[in-house]
Amino acid sequence: MKLLQTICYILFLTGIMVSCKKADDFKKFIEDGEIIYTAKADSARVYPGNKRVQVSWLLITDPTITTSKVFWKNHTDSVVIAVNRTSSIDTMRVFINNLPEGNYDFEVYNYDKDGNSSIKVEVSGTVYGDVYTSSLLARAVENAELLNNNGEITWGDADSSTGVIGMQLKYIDINNNTHDTVVKAIYKDQVTVLPGLMPGAPVQYRTLYKPAVLAIDTFYTSYENLPVKADVTATFIKNAGAPFLLDHTQPSNWRFGQLADWLYNDEARDRYTYDAINGTGNACMTLWIWDNGTLTNGKIYQTVMLPAGEYVLEATVSNIDNSLEATYLAVAAGNALPNVEDITTAIGYGRFTNNSNKLVSASFALSSSATITLGVVGSMANPTAQTIRISKVKLVKNK
Structure with a gap:
């Protein structure tokens, strides 16, 4: 019995010694004093910019914070920000300028007056620059x-x-x-x-x-x-249509007559250039034959002076009977339209064909102010019935 009591006493003393040793283990971690951490940055963000960023974060707790520091490039670059805490949540912002284009990782630390640091807060962002701009x-x-x-x-x-x-x-x-x-x-x-x-x-x-x-x-x-x-029709073209106007000084009937303000050669004049088949409110410019012979290079035109620029002459078709053999919207340098067989000498032209193409255009460019002639030229023989009625023309200056 006495032996048993002795053994128990020895085990009790051993347990006390072991416990004391474990309780003292922490001392090797605080040999230089207790570690104190300041509060970390909260809600850190990076705002990307042109060769720069703005980093922001919140200071929510810990009134002892006096300084914040932002590191980047593996701690080779940094910026220090003085902190003046208020009684509420403080928002910290710092611009980091002159950064090469690319992606960056930033680390934010807070410090108190004794230099005690917070744990780091990491945040990433992008810097844009010339490469991005060029794209x-x-x-x-x-x-x-x-x-x-x-x-x-x-x-x-x-x-x-x-x-x-x-x-x-x-x-x-x-x-x-x-x-x-x-x-x-x-x-x-x-x-x-x-x-x-x-x-x-x-x-x-x-x-x-x-x-x-x-x-x-x-x-x-x-x-x-x-x-x-720019629609420059009214500036340079007289009697542009929608409807076309009749020249009352020339012979006419209820339907046919001659266009006011337009010039025309004998081929066009002899068959009339004005057609009010659908009433004067819808009167058209026309070239036509209807089983009454042929038309060879009938021309209706105006001669104008235009400033330098790029232009498009447009003609809107009201109706075409049958398929047109050779009728063109044309623009030529000088005072006359070319004949049909010489249409490629025009500075711009477009071909009228049938009712499937209601808008015909002729593009041309002038490097300087010039006299040009614009209008319609056509030859008609086969089929023996061909008609074109144009409701309006338009001149557009592109630049």
Whole structure:
């Protein structure tokens, strides 16, 4: 019994010694004093920019924080921010400039006045620059036209994922005022009106991008010239149609007569150039034969002086009977239209065929102001019945 008591006493003392040793193990970790951590940065974010970023975070607790520090490039670069805590949540922001384009990992630490650090908070972000900018495309333009003294631009549809946010336009109005305006992007069916756009004045535009929702900078394409089509019919062409007007000084009947303000050769005159078959409100320009012989190089035309530019002459067809043998809308340098057999000498021409083609155009360009002749020339023999009735003509200056 006495032996048993001795053994139990020895085991009791051994247990106490082991427990004391374990309780003292922590001392080797705090030989230099207790480790104190300040509160870490909360809700850290990176806002991408043009060769820079903005890093932000919140200080929610710990009024002892006096300094924050942001590291990047494996701690080879850093920035220090002084902190003046308030009684509420503080938002910290810092711009980091002159960064090469690429992806970055940032580490944010907070410190108190004794230099005690928080645990690190890691956050990643992207820096954009010249490579990104060079990849940007100007927004497509489907049509740009001068209508009712206003410029009207129809934009091509855009994909919102590309980062397009707007277009910047520069133009001059009819009062010689310069405008510089930014239009917010609408990604589908967008039309922009430029009030009082001066005809022929240059219009420039560029496209604005943000590569990410949080981006702090806007990126721009280079400015491009935007040719605005101008309907210059009323300026240069008399009696352009819709309806065409009758020359009351020439013989006429209830239907046929001669066009006012247009010139015509004998071939065209002898068969009349004005046709009001559907009433004077729908009167047309015409060339025709109807089992009454042939027409050889009948011509209806006007001669005008045009400034330098790129143009399109358009003719809208009211009706064509049968298929036309050789009838053209033509523009020629000088004071006369070419004959049908020489149509390729015209500076612009388009061929009338049948009712499947109701709009015929002739494009041409002038490098300087020039006298040109525009109109219709046709030869008709086979089939023996051929008619063209044109409801209107239009002259558009593209640039």
